[in-house]
Each structure stands twice: as C-alpha cells, then as structure tokens.
Amino acid sequence: MASQDRESRTIVLNISVEDYLQFITHNEFARKSIENQYKCFPELFPECFHKGFKLNGYERVSKKTGQRMRRISSNGITYRIRPSFLMPYNREVTPEVEKALFLIKFGVPFWALGAVFGKNHMYWYRLFVSLSSFSLVGTSIHKKETLPENLLSDEFHSRQQGNKVYVATTVAQECILGVEACSQVTADALEKAYGVFKKEARDLDATYSPKTVNTDGWNATQIAWKKIFPCVAIIECFLHAFLKIRDRATKALQPSFLQVAEKVWNIYRSDNKRSMGQMIRRLKEWTQENVPDSPMKENVFKLVSKRKNWLRHLDFEGIYRTSSQLDRVMRLMERHAVNSQKFHSTVEATTLNFRALALLHNFTPYSPWTRIKNGGYTSPVHKINGYTYHENWLQNLLIASSLQ
Structure with missing residues (x-):
C-alpha cells in the first residue's frame, strides 16, 4: 500500500x-x-x-x-x-512539469519525455511515481457525501520479471479509486488488495459501505468483496457472460451466434423480471433445438443457468450491469504497462506505478469532444465532485491532495 x-x-x-x-x-x-x-x-x-x-x-x-x-x-x-x-x-514548479506528466497518460515513455523536455528518464519517472503517495479515494473525492454507492472491480493481469501479477482495480463514476498489485488471485490475497480501497474510503467516511459491486464470474473476487463489505450486493457482469459465448463462436456457428447474440441482448434490455424470465426460458429452448453441441452452446446454457443473477440486476437502480467502464480503464493500464516494459521490478513498484497512473486518469482533462458529451465537466474528478479547486489539472490534483 x-x-x-x-x-x-x-x-x-x-x-x-x-x-x-x-x-x-x-x-x-x-x-x-x-x-x-x-x-x-x-x-x-x-x-x-x-x-x-x-x-x-x-x-x-x-x-x-x-x-x-x-x-x-x-x-x-x-x-x-x-x-x-x-x-x-x-x-519543481508545476508549469515546468505539467505538460510532460499529462503525456504519460497517453503512453509516452519516460526517455521520450527527457528527450523533449530535458532532464533524464529517471527524473520524470520519480516525479510521476511520487504521486502514488496520495490516497486515491481521499484525493479524488472531496466530501464523503459523494462516495459512490455502486462500484466496478476486476483484476488487471500483468507480468513482473516473468511472473504473473494481478492488479485489483476498483472503479466508479469514471474514476479509478483503487489499484493494488498482488501475486495471487486467492480470496485472501484479493481481500487484502481490495481492502486498500476500503481503508481509504473509511478514512473519508468511517461508516462507508457500498450497495453493489460489479464483478466478473471469478469466485475469489466475489468472496473477497463479501469479506470486505458483508452487506454489499454482488452484481455479476452481463458482458462477461456474453463474451464467453462470442469467443467460442466458430465460423460454422456464425449464423446461430448472430441469433443468440440478439436474444441475449434482448434479455439485458428487459425492464421487468417477468419479461426477462420469459426471454431466458425461450433462449434455452431455442438453443437446445437449433444450436449444435459445441463450447458456444455450453456457454449459452451457463448464461441461462445464472437466471437469478440477471434478475437481481433489476432490484437496484443506477448499478453497473456491465464492466465496459472498467474495461476502458484497463486498456489505459495495459498501454502504460507495455510502454514501461512491465516495470521490471517488484510487486510494490507495480502498485506505485498504477496508483500514480490512476490519479493522472482521474485529474487530467477530457478531450474537447468528451467534455461536450459530459455537459461541460472537464475531468472525471470534476464530474464526481461537481467543482474543482483550480482550472489547471495538476494544481487541482495537488490542492486535492492536501493532508493526504
């Protein structure tokens, strides 16, 4: 941590x-x-x-x-x-470094920053990693009233000196609120990794407990969240269930897959439990009669067997039913990991790199088109808090880190 x-x-x-x-x-x-x-x-x-x-x-x-x-x-x-x-x-003074730090978010390597802005690559690396000492939750969220009730979580898979590393990632309202690397994906290891988010959130609100958390089907992840927040409702990601069907659709199964895909997303768009239940039953019957035995068919039946999980989606308002927002974050993490040569260091160094990247993601400005789409909000933290301390993103970050 x-x-x-x-x-x-x-x-x-x-x-x-x-x-x-x-x-x-x-x-x-x-x-x-x-x-x-x-x-x-x-x-x-x-x-x-x-x-x-x-x-x-x-x-x-x-x-x-x-x-x-x-x-x-x-x-x-x-x-x-x-x-x-x-x-x-x-x-350093912020006008001298804010442009270079901004470019790190877009995958510019540290040696390139040194070539363009001066200094050497280690200067820029140390300056970047120094941001990791701030609390992700406390810096990104200014008041306890804006702590999110619904979360997204998953593990980003990377490598560190040839060994697998798993980065427990927590996202809400476009902000990365938790990243902690661990060397295993057991329930105990993930409980410790995701527990960093809990500690930082409880520093802001001692009674904080989210209502829901969206995860994939990995059992250890769900167990870890239940241990961390016993009252949280686990929402299984509908997108992951669909992707398992899509990834096993061979060329010979394409006509069947297109029909299955339409029926699956009609289930997702159902606005009441009765309609959803009927569609799930019809999908099972149609698949049994029209899809030949195959891994794709097996995964359709797996989706159907989780009927209670999908019906549970309709018990809550404003929840994340798919992980698409978190998947966009993980593409950013993958780009940073590749451009940093997987960090070639320790698990702790991996955590520091991704914590610093998380704050860059949260505070750096949207593109002009995204800003228009988001009603004039300039960044994820602006959107989640409703205001900023400074018009410059780096100075806004530093002010928000006060006492962190």
Whole structure:
C-alpha cells in the first residue's frame, strides 16, 4: 500500500505566483488568505482548524525552487502551507512539469519525455511515481457525501520479471479509486488488495459501505468483496457472460451466434423480471433445438443457468450491469504497462506505478469532444465532485491532495 500511515502535515492551497510574495511577507494578507480558503474548502484543512490557528514562522528556502513555505500551528500541531504551483518537497514548479506528466497518460515513455523536455528518464519517472503517495479515494473525492454507492472491480493481469501479477482495480463514476498489485488471485490475497480501497474510503467516511459491486464470474473476487463489505450486493457482469459465448463462436456457428447474440441482448434490455424470465426460458429452448453441441452452446446454457443473477440486476437502480467502464480503464493500464516494459521490478513498484497512473486518469482533462458529451465537466474528478479547486489539472490534483 502506498498511502502514508502517519498524518501528513502539509496543507496545499490555491495561491498564485503573483500573490505568493505578499503571502510570505505580509502576515495579515497571509492570515486573511488562509481564513478565506478555510471558509470555502474546509476539507483541505485539519479537523481541529475551527479552533483557530496562528502563524508560526517559515521553512528554509528550497535550493531547487528558491521558494520557502509558511508554517502555521493549530491545536498544538504545526503544518506547512504549500502553494499549488509547487510540487511536493519543492521538487519543481508545476508549469515546468505539467505538460510532460499529462503525456504519460497517453503512453509516452519516460526517455521520450527527457528527450523533449530535458532532464533524464529517471527524473520524470520519480516525479510521476511520487504521486502514488496520495490516497486515491481521499484525493479524488472531496466530501464523503459523494462516495459512490455502486462500484466496478476486476483484476488487471500483468507480468513482473516473468511472473504473473494481478492488479485489483476498483472503479466508479469514471474514476479509478483503487489499484493494488498482488501475486495471487486467492480470496485472501484479493481481500487484502481490495481492502486498500476500503481503508481509504473509511478514512473519508468511517461508516462507508457500498450497495453493489460489479464483478466478473471469478469466485475469489466475489468472496473477497463479501469479506470486505458483508452487506454489499454482488452484481455479476452481463458482458462477461456474453463474451464467453462470442469467443467460442466458430465460423460454422456464425449464423446461430448472430441469433443468440440478439436474444441475449434482448434479455439485458428487459425492464421487468417477468419479461426477462420469459426471454431466458425461450433462449434455452431455442438453443437446445437449433444450436449444435459445441463450447458456444455450453456457454449459452451457463448464461441461462445464472437466471437469478440477471434478475437481481433489476432490484437496484443506477448499478453497473456491465464492466465496459472498467474495461476502458484497463486498456489505459495495459498501454502504460507495455510502454514501461512491465516495470521490471517488484510487486510494490507495480502498485506505485498504477496508483500514480490512476490519479493522472482521474485529474487530467477530457478531450474537447468528451467534455461536450459530459455537459461541460472537464475531468472525471470534476464530474464526481461537481467543482474543482483550480482550472489547471495538476494544481487541482495537488490542492486535492492536501493532508493526504
């Protein structure tokens, strides 16, 4: 797990480069700036902040950026105030690195970033991986009221030094909210991996429990989620059941497959249990009479045998009935893994890479066409929260990571 166990003491605020000199040199300006931002965004500050605060000196000047940070104390604890135009640990200023980090999402390798933007490939790799220290849930979701009730989960299969690695991935509302690599796909290993999402969500809301989670048919995954959240309803992915039929449709079976596919998706589109039940029975009867014995026929019968699972889809509103949203995320993960040569390191390094990639996915802006399609929302986190802290995606990410 990449998130820190000890409490972070850095508060990140939206302070422009032009205002920062005055913020550093004038105490009254600094105090008013902090008070105004606390009124607007109290979630960026520690819980005790309502008791008041006092200015408490400065950090030393950074050799990397030439900037220094103010310190404040609240409830006997000292915190640093970092402006959003500075990267963590004063590594760099955001305008110098945000374009390069943006390109990582699209599979640009680190050596290419070094060739175009300067520095070497390890500089860009370390800067990218440093994002993994932030909580995925706490950074992406600003308030507990917006924690999702319905989730998607699956394991992304990769390799690490020739050995299989499985990345337990949790997605909701287009945001990646959990990624943790493990070397096995047993129920115990997956419970530990998916449990990272639970810990981060419970940090935001101690009573959080989702209503549903969409999974494929892998039994260990379903057992793991039931152990993590005993009250959660397991929703089996309808798309996976269809793909098992499609992948076993040979050329000789194509005429039968086209008819089966139409009947299967008519079942999916049913709006009541009675109609769905009738269609499932008719699909079974039609397949028995018209489809020759084959693996495709066997998988049609497997879909039919899960009648109770499909009827359960209609018990909930707003759930994910297919994993298409998560599949799009996994295409992004595959591209990053391939371009990074599968990381050639440890399971822990795999986790760090995918955690950093998850935050890039959540915060980087939509394409202009996707933005129009999503009603003007600029990114997945903008859509899930309804607002942003800063118009620049990287500064928005850094502000959202305050105290993470």
